[in-house]
Amino acid sequence: MGRCIMREVKSFIEKRDGVEADENNIFLTNGATEGITFMLNLLIKDENDGIMIPIPQYPMYSALITKFEGTQVPYYLDESKGWGMSYKELERSYAEATDKGINVRSMVVINPGNPTGQVLTQEDLNRVIQFAHDKQIFLLADEVYQRNIYVDKEFCSVRKALSELGSPYNDDVELASFHSLSKGLHGECGLRGGFMELHNMNDFANAMMYKSKAVALCSNIIGQIGVGLMVNPPTEDTVSKEVFDLYQTQEQEIFNGLKYRANLITEKLNSIEGVTCNEVEGAMYAFPQIRLHQSYCDLAQQEGLSPDLKYCLEILAKTGIMIVPGSGFGQEEGTYHFRITNLVNSKTEMTKALDRIGEFTSEIMSVYK
């Protein structure tokens, strides 16, 4: 059965990217996490092997790099440019690592960004690809939020950008890209379904990958079926009109809710004194900056807490709302952030929550100034 679903994934990629895909390069996984784990395990030999990751990042990356005893090579997203990626920063990050004797093996691109929500353009991706080609590094493209875009931008996969750039890039840049059933509009995270597509992978590494995946046995079949349904959804030809309309309506409702809340978050957070938030272009989060006063930071230090952690703990205690301190995702030295998700499935509740965060923050800002 896995084989049928691999074929469905192949068609999905071909249609999405206008490329020719090979089902033998597609692996069905227990969520995207499993695929990423496999790849990092394969890419990291020891602490001399570096993996470039965006900062802020999804903490699974730092955790796995630590687990496999590799070295994180951070490249910073530019908050002042909507969490944009800069070629200059990639070069700086790479040079700093190689100066220390690190062998930069791979670079992670998260698009749309997690937790930052930015959507990369094809031009951005072209620069990443040229960089990967120049440095001969393996690209890991985390594209699990590809359907979660709320602005007037189209998702472009690294695979598509590669294909349209053509030779020599499309023939030599090694790429693994990941997708998941846990995000998008279905959000079936508990089913643990996902896939990984490999492109230009070295034959020997590919053989090792197969062996390693075979030892772990297949991913769970319900997750596999979920992936099949995600990449090959009901159409007017395959289901009754009634079912098709219901499916369309439900998807649209879920998408509209996500989009509404993404806008609401940007708007509400930016109206709070001391808080600024880039437009949430995609994914399921915002990563606003909060400018905490020095006296608040000093107090936090006395309590042995980072200022953002103190802020988040107090919000939790005072309002019952759980937001996550920025330190876990990485942030530029001396700046403080938090991550908030847009998954509260009610406009009223989300509005209330944002208002409470606003009230509490105003209180802090008036006490510590």
Next chain:
Amino acid sequence: MGRCIMREVKSFIEKRDGVEADENNIFLTNGATEGITFMLNLLIKDENDGIMIPIPQYPMYSALITKFEGTQVPYYLDESKGWGMSYKELERSYAEATDKGINVRSMVVINPGNPTGQVLTQEDLNRVIQFAHDKQIFLLADEVYQRNIYVDKEFCSVRKALSELGSPYNDDVELASFHSLSKGLHGECGLRGGFMELHNMNDFANAMMYKSKAVALCSNIIGQIGVGLMVNPPTEDTVSKEVFDLYQTQEQEIFNGLKYRANLITEKLNSIEGVTCNEVEGAMYAFPQIRLHQSYCDLAQQEGLSPDLKYCLEILAKTGIMIVPGSGFGQEEGTYHFRITNLVNSKTEMTKALDRIGEFTSEIMSVYK
């Protein structure tokens, strides 16, 4: 929901073993494989760390030890004594490894045996426990076939043996035991459900385990629910009489089929000239020995094949029956085996298959003698 199922697993262990279990020591996993992978990853630092594994063994163990760059420390099961385990052999295996500078960290016990099918007695387990206690090694108990016992022996978990041995063993021998939804009478291998229970695990290692498991996110929930149903099956109190009776009847039918075929395999294989097979006491396989003539072995060598592989390939080509050469599982130097499963769900088909193996083997035996 995971928490509820961890509680069901806790009750299951308490009832099965007459012990007190702690739900915080129970991890739900994507099949037993995932738990075993986690533990071996945790236990192996480098090639100086040795893991004792039975020979013959389930090849996942050797593959994972290789993957994590540890060293296999084989202990041989005694084919002449029904694939029994001997304390003397454990000591020999341990001494040989430590003489080479290997730090023996852990020992794997597979009970009922895979692929050998033997069922260990509580006395056998007591000796294993004393050995683990003396050498201060971590026990990994692969008990996924605990419901697959076809002779007049009762399954005894390592956890139960430990508890009944009492102090000091029960307070200091570190143990991880594994169970799975993939075997037993349900055989839902595609759902990838399993659990692992830790006992006496070092606090620091336990904390690392939690962290590592958290990065991998939860196991798939359908597999979790399956595990819940396995450890807390329908009873007369929870379902209607009709459903309960149907459940009982179906379980009994599956069990009787497995038991019938286990006996059939032992009987039929032992009737083939040149083949001997220990009684299949449990699990889902037999691991018979085949005495291939020197001239056949020489021919195999000329063809660049191990004799057991040649034999299995020829059976496949001639009869369409796939059996697995013993070399993948490990066997004493100069002996040849194959593994056959008892999962063909038809008495007639199984009988036919065994007869064909018999005919083909007689042919080989008459040609090469």
